[in-house]
Amino acid sequence: MIYCPNCGTANREGSKYCNQCGARLTPEEGIICQICGTINSPENEKCVNCGASLKPAPPPEEKPAEELPKVPVFPEEIILTIEEEAPDFLADLRAKVQEVVLPEEEREVVPPEEEKPIFIAEERYEEEKPSEEEELLPPPAEEKPAVAVEYREEELPDWLKEAEEIVLPPEPSAPADWLKEVEIPWLEEEIVEVPVLAEIPPWLEALRPVEKAPEAPPPEEEAEEMGVLQGLKGLLKPAAIFGPPEKIPLRGEVAELSLGGEEVQKLIKLKPAAPAVKIKAPPKEIRTHRLLHFILLLAVLIPMLLGWPSMPSGSPPTPPGVEKFFQTVEALPPGSFVLVAFDYEPYMAGEMESVAYPVLTHLKGRGCRVALISLNPAGPALAQALGERAGFLYGEEFVNLGYIPGVEAGLRALGTSEGWLVRYDYLQGKPLDSFPAFQSVKGLKGWNLIVLFSGQSSTLLGWIEQVGSMVEAPMVAGVISGLKPYAEPYLGSGQLKGLLGGMADAAFYEAMLGKPSAATRAAPVQAFALLIALLVILVGSLMRGESHA
Amino acid sequence: MRKVIPILVAVLTGLTVLADFFITHPILDLVGRTLLQWAMIVAAFAFVAGLLNIFFTHTSRVFHREKGWGYSIVVILAMWTVLVFGFVGDGPHGYVVSWIFRYVQYPLQATVMALLAFFALSAGYRAFRRRTLESTIMLLSASLVLLGYAAIMTDLWPVSALKEWVLSVPAMAGVRGILLGVALGITATGLRILIGMDKPYSD
Numbered sequence: 154m155i156y157c158p159n160c161g162t163a164n165r166e167g168s169k170y171c172n173q174c175g176a177r178l179t180p181e182e183g184i185i186c187q188i189c190g191t192i193n194s195p196e197n198e199k200c201v202n203c204g205a206s207l208k209p210a211p212p213p214e215e216k217p218a219e220e221l222p223k224v225p226v227f228p229e230e231i232i233l234t235i236e237e238e239a240p241d242f243l244a245d246l247r248a249k250v251q252e253v254v255l256p257e258e259e260r261e262v263v264p265p266e267e268e269k270p271i272f273i274a275e276e277r278y279e280e281e282k283p284s285e286e287e288e289l290l291p292p293p294a295e296e297k298p299a300v301a302v303e304y305r306e307e308e309l310p311d312w313l314k315e316a317e318e319i320v321l322p323p324e325p326s327a328p329a330d331w332l333k334e335v336e337i338p339w340l341e342e343e344i345v346e347v348p349v350l351a352e353i354p355p356w357l358e359a360l361r362p363v364e365k366a367p368e369a370p371p372p373e374e375e376a377e378e379m380g381v382l383q384g385l386k387g388l389l390k391p392a393a394i395f396g397p398p399e400k401i402p403l404r405g406e407v408a409e410l411s412l413g414g415e416e417v418q419k420l421i422k423l424k425p426a427a428p429a430v431k432i433k434a435p436p437k438e439i440r441t442h443r444l445l446h447f448i449l450l451l452a453v454l455i456p457m458l459l460g461w462p463s464m465p466s467g468s469p470p471t472p473p474g475v476e477k478f479f480q481t482v483e484a485l486p487p488g489s490f491v492l493v494a495f496d497y498e499p500y501m502a503g504e505m506e507s508v509a510y511p512v513l514t515h516l517k518g519r520g521c522r523v524a525l526i527s528l529n530p531a532g533p534a535l536a537q538a539l540g541e542r543a544g545f546l547y548g549e550e551f552v553n554l555g556y557i558p559g560v561e562a563g564l565r566a567l568g569t570s571e572g573w574l575v576r577y578d579y580l581q582g583k584p585l586d587s588f589p590a591f592q593s594v595k596g597l598k599g600w601n602l603i604v605l606f607s608g609q610s611s612t613l614l615g616w617i618e619q620v621g622s623m624v625e626a627p628m629v630a631g632v633i634s635g636l637k638p639y640a641e642p643y644l645g646s647g648q649l650k651g652l653l654g655g656m657a658d659a660a661f662y663e664a665m666l667g668k669p670s671a672a673t674r675a676a677p678v679q680a681f682a683l684l685i686a687l688l689v690i691l692v693g694s695l696m697r698g699e700s701h702a
Numbered sequence: 703m704r705k706v707i708p709i710l711v712a713v714l715t716g717l718t719v720l721a722d723f724f725i726t727h728p729i730l731d732l733v734g735r736t737l738l739q740w741a742m743i744v745a746a747f748a749f750v751a752g753l754l755n756i757f758f759t760h761t762s763r764v765f766h767r768e769k770g771w772g773y774s775i776v777v778i779l780a781m782w783t784v785l786v787f788g789f790v791g792d793g794p795h796g797y798v799v800s801w802i803f804r805y806v807q808y809p810l811q812a813t814v815m816a817l818l819a820f821f822a823l824s825a826g827y828r829a830f831r832r833r834t835l836e837s838t839i840m841l842l843s844a845s846l847v848l849l850g851y852a853a854i855m856t857d858l859w860p861v862s863a864l865k866e867w868v869l870s871v872p873a874m875a876g877v878r879g880i881l882l883g884v885a886l887g888i889t890a891t892g893l894r895i896l897i898g899m900d901k902p903y904s905d
Binding site: 441442445446449450470472498499500501502503530531533534537538557558559560562563565566569570579580582614634637638639641642645657680681682683684686687689690691693694 | 722735738739741742743746749794800803804807808812814815816819820823824827830841844849851852866869870874878
């Protein structure tokens with residue numbers, strides 16, 4: 154693996170550029186980390202992979218000779234002699250240990266191949282900085298031989314003298330030719346100086362150059378079948394996911410490995426450049442939906458502008474809920490007290506005001522006194538505007554009771570309160586007892602009709618369930634068309650005496666009232682848009698059939 | 703003790719209000735009525751808590767320059783504008799607040815709601831396809847109801863009558879099932895809270 158000097162991503166051997174960030178992996182001048190072998194940029198102070206310092210060890214300060222500490226140092230002759238003898242000594246020791254510790258079947262000599270990684274690491278180490286031996290040994294100086302002679306003659310212990318006698322061969326032998334080729338300056342000097350050489354230790358044997366055997370033809374590898382590497386053979390090795398760590402490439406090896414990357418680059422340059430990416434048009438699905446939106450917009454705008462279609466001229470059957478609603482209001486005597494709840498948000502007002510306005514107009518025509526209340530914070534403002542629009546006189550024909558928080562709890566409190574649950578009106582802030590027209594009603598008592606304009610099921614069901622059992626006054630409801638299925642069961646059970654569901658029912662109510670208004674104008678347009686939407690959905694279903702998006 | 707006291711308060715309050723629903727007694731009625739009015743006050747105070755939450759949340763977004771912090775400034779300014787004019791002027795029905803409500807909040811909300819029609823059409827175009835028997839039945843039912851709503855304003859009244867049958871019989875049956883299920887669920891939840899098994903007030 155080659156680790157990217159920019160982002161640290163592991164790339165395949167031979168890669169020239171990082172697969173992650175595209176940075177060059179084989180800088181012309183890089184620093185190889187002594188710890189992990191990652192190639193770093195020359196300006197890096199620490200390895201991007203392992204964080205080790207890339208700075209070379211500072212050279213020892215040159216001090217005068219008299220200031221240097223006196224460290225006992227073994228002379229080169231002795232060290233060389235000991236190292237030459239070490240293999241035999243260690244071999245004997247190893248054999249003895251194996252006899253004592255290991256069973257017979259497990260005794261074996263470590264093959265030299267297993268020591269190879271150690272040698273490779275030493276070799277790399279020698280390339281980057283002085284070897285350990287060089288650091289330990291003092292630089293060649295004139296006084297060292299004298300010290301060595303004195304040390305050998307006077308300080309050598311008895312056991313070392315015996316070893317010397319045993320190891321030294323009787324006749325000196327010339328150094329091997331291949332050993333002269335090895336460039337180890339200090340070793341060459343010592344070989345020249347020492348008259349007698351012992352057997353070649355294993356670590357030195359490992360330095361012996363091996364004649365290259367004729368390389369076998371590489372196995373036929375499959376060529377890349379696709380991509381920019383199409384037709385290229387044997388340049389990219391499959392990366393092992395699990396396995397022993399791969400050998401860390403040295404600088405020279407990296408140069409060889411990067412050769413494949415250069416060839417790939419040449420191949421890429423030879424291939425014709427890919428055509429520039431064009432700005433794509435919106436997908437077909439998006440274009441289709443834009444077309445649908447445009448059709449719906451026209452389906453609403455054209456009837457609104459042209460005033461077509463209009464209510465049918467015949468006598469369509471009025472929905473039963475609308476009929477009951479109208480009859481309930483029609484049955485109210487003049488001067489009746491009606492509690493009207495406005496429980497919808499402003500975004501529902503477009504439909505709900507079309508439903509509520511004809512009802513308020515009807516109540517006004519019947520001479521009813523109306524109190525407006527809401528379980529929604531925005532409801533009082535909506536109710537106030539619509540009450541004024543219907544022509545009620547504030548304080549005499551209608552009063553705004555404001556907002557009742559708590560939905561179910563508020564409704565329950567409204568039903569159980571003996572007086573006004575809220576003491577002041579919404580518009581003028583006056584005590585409700587100060588309105589003479591509403592002296593005979595308090596709380597939920599004294600009302601002749603309760604009208605619910607609701608856009609949410611929670612408020613509608615709250616009124617029916619919490620208040621319906623506490624009052625004797627009939628309840629009717631006007632809801633948005635989507636809520637009509639939820640209100641229908643209560644109409645069937647008799648808990649609701651009438652029901653207006655959406656703009657279409659409001660149009661029928663206006664037709665029965667004989668005062669066409671917003672619902673009469675908007676309901677046919679809404680119906681036409683629904684018809685167009687239905688056609689679009691059916692056409693889409695038939696065209697797309699059973700296919701999936 | 704810190705866990706027992708909330709449970710005791712919740713159970714006693716719930717049982718008192720429940721008993722007030724079934725038993726008519728002057729003292730019980732007074733206690734139940736008072737507790738209900740407390741519940742209203744707490745529910746109203748939730749708006750104050752929500753207001754503070756919105757203010758601090760958007761203020762934090764502005765200070766930390768989070769994505770869309772410009773919109774947070776608009777929210778804060780609008781909030782303080784309505785608040786100031788609501789307190790200083792004639793209250794929520796004053797001219798400025800009424801104008802903002804009628805000509806800013808009202809049309810903006812209506813516009814967002816109107817966009818739903820376009821999205822619903824796109825969704826219907828994508829969703830209603832003849833994949834399975836169930837989807838085919840759903841497609842036919844939806845087509846019938848839509849056609850019924852459309853035909854009620856035209857001369858295709860028989861189709862409208864068919865729509866009324868779909869809404870009155872199969873749709874109402876489904877809605878009644880849902881309502882009964884909701885009622886049973888509310889009853890079970892209420893009982894669990896009354897006996898202390900569920901503690902939504904302390905979770």
